[in-house]
Amino acid sequence: MTPAGALGAAAQVVLVGAGSPLLVGAMRQVRARMEGRAGAGVAQPWRDLRKLLRKEAIAADGTGPLFRIAPLVLAATALVAAAVVPIATTASPLDGSADLFAVTALLALGTVALALGGLDTATAFGGMGASREMVVLALVEPTILLSVFALSGRVGSTDLGAIVGSALHRPELVVSPVSLLAAVALAVVVIAETGRIPVDNPATHLELTMIHEAMVLEYAGPDLALVEWASAMRLTVLLGLFANLFAPWGIADASGAMPPVIALPIAMAVFTGKVALLGGALAAGEVFMAKLRMFRVPELLAGSFVMALLAVAASYFLA
Amino acid sequence: MNESLYVQLLDLACGAFVLAAVLVLWRRDLGAIVRLFAAQGFALAALVVVLGAHDSDAGLVAVGVAVGVLRAVVLPLLLRRALPAGGEARETEPLVNVAASLLVAALLALLAYAVTRPVVALEPSPATHAAPVALTVVLIGFFVLATRRRALAQVVGFLLVDNGITALAFLTTSGVPLVVELGVSLDLLLAVLVLRVLTARMRAAFGGTDLDDLQELRD
Numbered sequence: 001m002t003p004a005g006a007l008g009a010a011a012q013v014v015l016v017g018a019g020s021p022l023l024v025g026a027m028r029q030v031r032a033r034m035e036g037r038a039g040a041g042v043a044q045p046w047r048d049l050r051k052l053l054r055k056e057a058i059a060a061d062g063t064g065p066l067f068r069i070a071p072l073v074l075a076a077t078a079l080v081a082a083a084v085v086p087i088a089t090t091a092s093p094l095d096g097s098a099d100l101f102a103v104t105a106l107l108a109l110g111t112v113a114l115a116l117g118g119l120d121t122a123t124a125f126g127g128m129g130a131s132r133e134m135v136v137l138a139l140v141e142p143t144i145l146l147s148v149f150a151l152s153g154r155v156g157s158t159d160l161g162a163i164v165g166s167a168l169h170r171p172e173l174v175v176s177p178v179s180l181l182a183a184v185a186l187a188v189v190v191i192a193e194t195g196r197i198p199v200d201n202p203a204t205h206l207e208l209t210m211i212h213e214a215m216v217l218e219y220a221g222p223d224l225a226l227v228e229w230a231s232a233m234r235l236t237v238l239l240g241l242f243a244n245l246f247a248p249w250g251i252a253d254a255s256g257a258m259p260p261v262i263a264l265p266i267a268m269a270v271f272t273g274k275v276a277l278l279g280g281a282l283a284a285g286e287v288f289m290a291k292l293r294m295f296r297v298p299e300l301l302a303g304s305f306v307m308a309l310l311a312v313a314a315s316y317f318l319a
Numbered sequence: 320m321n322e323s324l325y326v327q328l329l330d331l332a333c334g335a336f337v338l339a340a341v342l343v344l345w346r347r348d349l350g351a352i353v354r355l356f357a358a359q360g361f362a363l364a365a366l367v368v369v370l371g372a373h374d375s376d377a378g379l380v381a382v383g384v385a386v387g388v389l390r391a392v393v394l395p396l397l398l399r400r401a402l403p404a405g406g407e408a409r410e411t412e413p414l415v416n417v418a419a420s421l422l423v424a425a426l427l428a429l430l431a432y433a434v435t436r437p438v439v440a441l442e443p444s445p446a447t448h449a450a451p452v453a454l455t456v457v458l459i460g461f462f463v464l465a466t467r468r469r470a471l472a473q474v475v476g477f478l479l480v481d482n483g484i485t486a487l488a489f490l491t492t493s494g495v496p497l498v499v500e501l502g503v504s505l506d507l508l509l510a511v512l513v514l515r516v517l518t519a520r521m522r523a524a525f526g527g528t529d530l531d532d533l534q535e536l537r538d
Contacts, residue, residue: 176327177334302418303345309425310337314330317432317451 004260008089008252015268016082016240019275020232021045023239026276027283034287045232052225060218063120070117071219071226077110078233087240088267089252089260090161090168099158100148103241104141107193107234111137114227118215125207129214132294136192136199136211139301143189143308147182150311151245154178160241168248181311183246188304190242194235196282198292199300209291236275239282243274250274326445328369333452335362336486337428340459340479344420347409349471353398356475359456360390363482367489370446382500386485389504394478394511401471401515414466427458438491446490453490457483468529470518474511481507 025042032039059067084098092098115133118126152158154173155166167173192199195212205213216227244251250270252263292300339359343352364387371379413420431454439447460479467473485503488495525532 172323172327175331177330180331180334181338299345299416299418299421302421303341306341306421306425307338310341310428313428313432313451314334317448 002091004089005091007260008091008264009083011264011268012085012087012089013079013083015088015271016233016236017079017229019272020236021049021229023236023275023279024232027279030280030283031287034284045228049225049229052220052228053222055221057221057223059223060121060123062122063218067117067120067218068223070113070120071223071230073113074110075226075230075233077106077113078230078237081106081237082233084160085237085241086161086164086244086251087237088264088271090165091252091260092159092161098160100145100152100160100163101158103160104144107238108137108141110230110234111193114215118218121218123218125210125214125217129211129217132211133215136297136301139298139305140189140193143185143301143305144193146305146308146312147185147189148245150178150182150308150315153312153315164244164248164251165253167245168251168253171249174246178311178315179246181307181314183242185304185308185311186242186245188300190238191282192297192301194238195231197286197289199297201291209294235279239275239278240271243271243278247274325369325373329366329373329445329449332362332366332369333449335359336366336482337452337455340456340483341421341424343463343475343479344424344459345417347417349402349409349469350399352472352475353395353402356398356478357391357395359479359482360392360394361387363387363390363486366486370489378497382495382497385504386500389508390478390482393508397511397515398471398474401474401518413468420462420466423462424459427462428455431455431458450487450490453483453486455483456486459483468531470514470521470530473530474514474518477514478507478511
């Protein structure tokens with residue numbers, strides 16, 4: 001572990017931890033304004049979290065330790081992912097072990113823990129939400145792996161920092177068909193994995209349609225705060241990973257000339273701008289879209305899987 | 320033209336070409352399928368023009384422009400006019416559902432790559448490296464022909480096959496003679512005109528173009 005890597009990881013965790021509720025707030029604000037409402041303000045998610053944290057911790061009757069551990073596992077995996085994904089710097093503190101597969105597995109671990117927590121309540125909604133989430137996860141996971149794998153072909157390494165770094169040095173790779181196909185595939189799965197429209201609607205509690213909300217229906221107080229915070233962090237990490245894979249400019253380069261003390265704040269500011277832009281575009285797109293029927297979701301995800309597969313094939317055969 | 324720019328443009332055109340074919344499988348809306356076919360025709364024309372510009376072959380560029388006019392403008396226009404004014408605008412029930420047919424498309428792509436390896440090995444160049452892409456489109460076209468029920472979707476499948484064959488010809492040979500390409504294009508135009516008339520007659524006679532309903536003879 002290099003000092004630059006440790007510094008970068010600490011900065012990333014602080015940035016994602018503090019900034020992700022603001023991102024969610026900004027996205028809600030964009031939506032509200034486009035729908036002609038005033039909106040609750042960008043800081044509203046933080047106010048919600050504060051309110052929830054002050055409440056008494058309470059668990060539903062008959063639930064076991066799994067129900068109590070799930071929010072902790074979800075938040076912990078999101079924090080570790082925030083530390084190792086190249087967000088502000090390509091110098092990851094866990095180089096070598098924190099590659100594409102590790103990050104995907106980390107995010108999946110959080111989802112599975114939450115799904116088990118939802119099952120543990122033994123309510124109809126918890127089980128339904130958990131089973132739907134597993135359906136989506138099973139289709140999303142291979143696509144995330146494949147689409148990033150397509151980008152890793154030209155680097156010869158599955159290390160996310162190395163992939164982002166290579167795009168930084170060879171900008172012409174960003175408009176190749178491999179990149180474009182992988183970008184479309186990854187965009188679809190990021191939307192599905194973070195539970196946004198058209199796969200899931202984060203603003204609804206309608207029993208027929210909810211996926212993520214159904215799983216966390218029984219959580220209250222600090223546990224709910226933890227789940228909401230972790231979900232916001234996962235959204236930020238995935239959007240940030242997407243932004244840096246396809247538009248890496250501004251990130252602090254591990255082999256760059258600038259000392260990390262100067263490069264890091266710049267990279268953090270640029271990252272904030274990129275993620276805010278992506279989040280705003282996502283929220284604006286959601287205004288014009290309806291949620292897909294659950295039975296149509298596999299079609300959408302199969303389509304993104306094919307694109308990821310074509311991206312991998314193209315990275316080997318066209319190169 | 321600079322070599323790396325040429326490879327980039329060629330790859331980009333091939334990517335758009337195969338992407339349009341995959342999206343044809345994805346969409347149910349017949350209007351959208353025709354639009355995608357037009358986009359594919361445009362990608363094919365771009366492909367031929369890029370090849371021509373690289374070889375500094377004015378004839379090839381002219382063929383490319385002609386291909387573009389026919390496949391991106393004329394044929395989609397004809398197909399659009401064959402779309403019924405109301406109703407039946409969707410491919411409601413393909414024989415293989417959309418999710419499965421997308422996965423089949425992925426398998427067909429891998430098959431095409433496996434099959435064309437000897438062809439690519441004959442003379443490795445950026446253009447022949449893209450030959451599997453063209454074969455993928457041919458196979459996807461056959462798949463559309465085999466699994467879609469609406470007459471218009473099947474016509475698009477047939478045209479996908481032809482687009483793929485044309486792309487394969489341009490990618491593996493150093494340019495198709497103008498006369499040959501002209502003959503193929505006129506044949507294609509005629510086939511689409513005949514199919515369009517046939518579709519209109521079918522709709523007038525049976526009220527629909529679901530080809531699976533046309534399997535037995537009646538008085």
